[in-house]
Amino acid sequence: MTSAPVARELELAASIEPIVAWRTWSLTGRSDGSSLLLRPVAGRSRPWRPMHPVEAGCKHTRLHASPNLDCTCGLHGTHGLDILRRTRCPAVLGRVALWGRVIEHDHGYRAQFAYPQLVALVCQFCFWQWGTHGVSPDVVGWFPRGELVPLCWAHLEQAQRYGMEPRHVLGADEIDLGLRETYAVDPLIHW
Amino acid sequence: MDIGRPKRIIEIEPTSLPIPAPDLPMPLTDPAPEPAPQPRTPAGPVDP
Numbered sequence: 212m213t214s215a216p217v218a219r220e221l222e223l224a225a226s227i228e229p230i231v232a233w234r235t236w237s238l239t240g241r242s243d244g245s246s247l248l249l250r251p252v253a254g255r256s257r258p259w260r261p262m263h264p265v266e267a268g269c270k271h272t273r274l275h276a277s278p279n280l281d282c283t284c285g286l287h288g289t290h291g292l293d294i295l296r297r298t299r300c301p302a303v304l305g306r307v308a309l310w311g312r313v314i315e316h317d318h319g320y321r322a323q324f325a326y327p328q329l330v331a332l333v334c335q336f337c338f339w340q341w342g343t344h345g346v347s348p349d350v351v352g353w354f355p356r357g358e359l360v361p362l363c364w365a366h367l368e369q370a371q372r373y374g375m376e377p378r379h380v381l382g383a384d385e386i387d388l389g390l391r392e393t394y395a396v397d398p399l400i401h402w
Numbered sequence: 403m404d405i406g407r408p409k410r411i412i413e414i415e416p417t418s419l420p421i422p423a424p425d426l427p428m429p430l431t432d433p434a435p436e437p438a439p440q441p442r443t444p445a446g447p448v449d450p
Contacts, residue, residue: 229420280408310416
């Protein structure tokens, strides 16, 4: 058994200040751009409820509370941006507040509670290719099952050429504003 | 996404939650009634 020795070796700390970390989300909504919801990029996990703290859950929740040292569960945030470029289909990049029980790792955190603080839509293809330089999207494509994918003009054209045709194309500014109003958060301007 | 090995555990109990404050509820009390019109006092006798 490794959990007990590892837990004993780890430093324990207490704080009254939430940690603020980087994070990406996927985004869903209706075809008219309403009912916007942030979701974890992994799978079709539960959406983050606007105006309420999000609490971590785990499929092994009957066995342990989340986050648990011997699991990968918890609400993730990272120290830096580069690691997020490897996430699957990021639609929103932002800063997230983490609190409750937080496990700090080499490159990020896993937390019990979280809420977004600053958000910005990103063109996922620009983000993958060039990092944070010029990732602002021009449009947001609406796909079946309510998936919203922000894209720049060049990548919209490229996506269409490869058969990734959105059912509806919405203005990025409109979705950006709607998202910030839904969660009552500020825009991520500098990163 | 690999965030590496765990380094430490932090118990964070913020003094105020980092979520937006809910909008103040609308007042439940009925608005104050309009003041009742004052009864007109009959005009007094006018001296011719």
